[in-house]
Amino acid sequence: MTKLNPLRSPGTLRADLTASLVVFLVALPLCVGVAVASGVPAELGLITGIVGGLVTGFLPGSSLQVSGPAAGLTVLVYEAVETYGLGALGVLVLAAGLLQLLMGALKLGRWFRAISVAVVQGMLAGIGLVLMAGQVYALADRSAPGSGIEKLTGLPGLVADTAGSGTALTAAGVGTATVLLLVLWPKWPAGAKVLPAPLAAVALATAVTVAFDLPIARVRVTGLVEAVQPPGLDEFGGLATTGMIGTVLAFTLIASAESLFSAAAVDRMHDGPRTDYDKELRAQGAGNAVCGALGALPMTAVIVRSSANVSAGARTKASRVLHGVWLLAFAAAFPAALEVIPVAALAGVLVHAGWKLMPVRDFGPLWREHRAEAVVLAVTAVSIVVTNMFEGVLIGLLMSVVKTAWEISHVHVETEDPGAGRPVRVHVRGNATFLRLPKLQDQLDTLPANRTVELHLGGLRHMDHACGLALSTWEERHNRTAARLSAEREGEGTEIAAEHPLPDRSPS
Incomplete structure (x- = not known):
C-alpha cells in the first residue's frame, strides 16, 4: 500500500496553515522587540524570522521547532554592536553560522547534550537578569547603562528619574500594563484562543498609544530593503582580533546549546519524528550564515514559538515555513505599521521573556536535591551579570568540570x-x-x-x-x-x- 504523503493530506495542510498563523502572530512582536532591544533596526529582527522560516524551516533536523531571533542572545548582540558597530554584526553571525555548519558536519551536535543542565539554566538565568535590568530602562523611555552591574546599580536612580518625569511615567505605565496583560491573558482561555498573549498585549498598548496620542517613543522604521546591509570586505579583518573571535565562539556556543536544548524540549511535546541533532545544528548554521550575509540578527530555535507551533496542532515542517512567508508578506506590505508600536510595550514583552528565562520554580528543588548543581547555576548566572556572556559561560563550564572531578575523586x-x-x-x-x-x-x-x-x-x-x-x-x-x-x-x-x-x- 502506498504511504500517504502528509503534505497532500487536506487535514494536515489545514492544521499546518492554522499553526503557521498562530506562530506568525507570536513571532511578529518578538522579532521586533528583540531587534529593538539589541540596538539594531526593527526590520533586522523580521529578516532573521523570515530566514528562520524559509531557510532553516525547509532543512531537516527538528520537524516542529521554529527558529528566529531569540531573547537569549539580545544582551550579547547589544554588546557586540556597541563594541564593533552594526557593520560587523553580519561578519560575526556569518562566522558563527559557518562554525555551526562545520560542527554539524563533524557530528558534534550530540555532544551539546553533554553540557551540564545547570550551566545552561544558569546561562539563561544570567541572560534573563541582564535582559530584565536593561529593558526596565526602556519601559521608561530611558537608555540603559552598558554593563550588567551598572544596570542593576542604576535602578534606584531610574526610579527617581521616572517619578519626576510625566513622559517617563506614561511610558512606564504602558510598559507595566503590557507585562500585566502578558501574565493575565493566558488565564482567559477564550481570548488566548483568538490571539496569542504577546500580540494581544502589544496591540492593546499600541491602540491606547495611538488613541490618546501619548508622547512616548515609537519604533523607528527604515524599510526592509534598506535594512539589509551585507558586511563589507573590510569588516572581515576584525576576525583576526581576540575580541571578535571570542564573540563568534559565544554566538556559536549559546545559539547551538539553546537550539538543541529547545529541540529536546519540543521532542517531549509531540509523538512525531525525533530530532537529529547533527542535522539540526547544520540547519541552524545554514540559517545563521544567510542571516550574516544579510547583516541580520543571529537566530536560534525558540521554545516560545516552537511550543506555540506544537500546541496549535502543527504536523509537519510546513507550518514553520509558512510562518516565514507571513512574516515576509507583512514586512513587505505593511512596514509602516511598525512605526505606531510603542517601544515601552516591546520592552514589556522582553521583561516578561526575561523573567521566563529564570528557573525560579526549579531552583528550590535543585538546591534541596543537588546542592552542587544549584551552586553551579547560581555562579554561572552571577558571573554573566558581573562580567559578560562569554566569560560567564566559561566560568560556569569550569565550575561544572571541577564539581564533577570533585565528586568522582574519592x-x-x-x-x-x-x-x-x-x-x-x-x-x-x-x-x-x-x-x-x-x-x-x-x-x-x-x-x-x-x-x-x-x-x-x-x-x-x-x-x-x-x-x-x-x-x-x-x-x-x-x-x-x-x-x-x-x-x-x-x-x-x-x-x-x-x-x-x-x-x-x-x-x-
Whole structure:
C-alpha cells in the first residue's frame, strides 16, 4: 500500500496553515522587540524570522521547532554592536553560522547534550537578569547603562528619574500594563484562543498609544530593503582580533546549546519524528550564515514559538515555513505599521521573556536535591551579570568540570602494621586527584612519625601527576624523618647505658 504523503493530506495542510498563523502572530512582536532591544533596526529582527522560516524551516533536523531571533542572545548582540558597530554584526553571525555548519558536519551536535543542565539554566538565568535590568530602562523611555552591574546599580536612580518625569511615567505605565496583560491573558482561555498573549498585549498598548496620542517613543522604521546591509570586505579583518573571535565562539556556543536544548524540549511535546541533532545544528548554521550575509540578527530555535507551533496542532515542517512567508508578506506590505508600536510595550514583552528565562520554580528543588548543581547555576548566572556572556559561560563550564572531578575523586588510606621493627604498609585506594590532595596529605600526616612506611598504590583507579609527585615526596620525607628519630633514640639509649653502667657481679 502506498504511504500517504502528509503534505497532500487536506487535514494536515489545514492544521499546518492554522499553526503557521498562530506562530506568525507570536513571532511578529518578538522579532521586533528583540531587534529593538539589541540596538539594531526593527526590520533586522523580521529578516532573521523570515530566514528562520524559509531557510532553516525547509532543512531537516527538528520537524516542529521554529527558529528566529531569540531573547537569549539580545544582551550579547547589544554588546557586540556597541563594541564593533552594526557593520560587523553580519561578519560575526556569518562566522558563527559557518562554525555551526562545520560542527554539524563533524557530528558534534550530540555532544551539546553533554553540557551540564545547570550551566545552561544558569546561562539563561544570567541572560534573563541582564535582559530584565536593561529593558526596565526602556519601559521608561530611558537608555540603559552598558554593563550588567551598572544596570542593576542604576535602578534606584531610574526610579527617581521616572517619578519626576510625566513622559517617563506614561511610558512606564504602558510598559507595566503590557507585562500585566502578558501574565493575565493566558488565564482567559477564550481570548488566548483568538490571539496569542504577546500580540494581544502589544496591540492593546499600541491602540491606547495611538488613541490618546501619548508622547512616548515609537519604533523607528527604515524599510526592509534598506535594512539589509551585507558586511563589507573590510569588516572581515576584525576576525583576526581576540575580541571578535571570542564573540563568534559565544554566538556559536549559546545559539547551538539553546537550539538543541529547545529541540529536546519540543521532542517531549509531540509523538512525531525525533530530532537529529547533527542535522539540526547544520540547519541552524545554514540559517545563521544567510542571516550574516544579510547583516541580520543571529537566530536560534525558540521554545516560545516552537511550543506555540506544537500546541496549535502543527504536523509537519510546513507550518514553520509558512510562518516565514507571513512574516515576509507583512514586512513587505505593511512596514509602516511598525512605526505606531510603542517601544515601552516591546520592552514589556522582553521583561516578561526575561523573567521566563529564570528557573525560579526549579531552583528550590535543585538546591534541596543537588546542592552542587544549584551552586553551579547560581555562579554561572552571577558571573554573566558581573562580567559578560562569554566569560560567564566559561566560568560556569569550569565550575561544572571541577564539581564533577570533585565528586568522582574519592580517596582513602588504609594502614597495616606487621609488627615492631618492620615498615607500616600504607594502602591508598580510589581516585587520587589534585582536588583531594589536601585531605590525602592530612590522612598521611596522622601516621606515626617514628615508623617507616611502605606506600602501596595498586588500589588506585586513577592518579594524576600532582598526587603521584606528592605521594613519592611524602614517603621519602617521612622515612627520612623516621630514620633520624630512630637513630636519635638509639643514641640516647647508648648515652644512658654509659652514664649508668650495670653493677659488676663477677666473683671476687
